Amino acid sequence: MEEFKIETSQRIKRLPPYLFGRINALKLAKRQQQIDIIDLGMGNPLDSTPQVVIDKLCQAVQDPRNHRYSASRGIFNLRREAALKYARKWDVELDPEAEVLACVGSKEGFSHMCLSMLGPGDTAIVADPAFPIHIYAVALAGANTVSVPLGNTDDSLKDIIQVCEKLYPRPKMMILNFPHNPTAMTIDDIGYFETVVDIARRFNIAVIHDFAYGETCFDGYKAPSFLSAKGAKDVGVEFTTMSKAYNMAGWRVGFAAGNKDMIESLATIKGYYDYGIFQAIQIASIIAMRQCDNDTIEQNKKYQLRRDVVCDGLSKIGWEVEKPRGSMFVWARVPEEQSKGKGSIDFAMDLLEYANVSIAPGRAFGENGENYMRVALVENENRLRQAIRNIKKFVQKG
């Protein structure tokens, strides 16, 4: 008898290699040996969700009406609150019924949006470096990515136009993300998105803007929403999340907002796949958006202080850093004499092994990320200072 063998789908097989695998395995092994790792590898906030939100959840969870399946689009009051927030913060008008949809964290929404819009033969334009799901979700949908280098923003727009002019069949979608993960790059004003809308119209390309760090900004910088560009709703959608601004990463709440047809297509897929977020969480999320602007401001002050500790500390070691105006990351170039020509993945492994610090290697976000490291500002200032001391000791020992 032939040996029985499980065959996974082509969809799984065409996923690019997961470059965090070795690092995660070493991290786990170290933890099992009770070694204290300063983990700045992932943008997973360590700080607590605001107390009013926790209190509301505790109250809502007592109500049996919230124990049933919820609506896969999200309850109306949650979508309305998200629309009100858009109006208040970015002066964007949204119809909560047709232009807003709640998702199980923005990553789920983004992935299913790709699945609903893309298929074999389609191509999406993605930056290099990029947040990995921006590539994986396109691959899982059976489509291809074409990457444009994320240099300065004007150059990247020129590159996007060039791709649209040259590639046949024409790309169907472009995926953008400002403030950017992993580079923390931001755009100056809405002019960038106005050009994006023009390009989208000219070449008939749908736009997805990932605005996960839209509210995580410092030094008075206010990140523009794609949806506030004139005509944006005609060509695309924007994803936001409760994970970062409200420290609600584990609660899994995000939003898609914008183009009606794209929202409808995501709603269709979700209608088949899920029954919605636990309703008590949706109710508590309404309170977060309604009452927690100050918590977000305080959280951003923390990130700003941590950013200064990390940027100043790494600069002193000789790493090239620019202080970011947004996101929860510092993106730093490691000088050749310290990395000794090692790729960023091996360098990250060394830091974990010998300095007990975990930071993300730039290469894991794309070829253009090579020689860079991404530091997530998730630990407190003392722990960050300790991490810098550990890194310094390691690189100076040679």
Ligand SMILES: Cc1ncc(COP(=O)(O)O)c(C=O)c1O
């Ligand atoms: C750019 C970006 N988009 C989306 C996400 C995922 O957010 P969510 O928790 O809403 O799924 C992250 C999380 O790190 C992110 O960095």
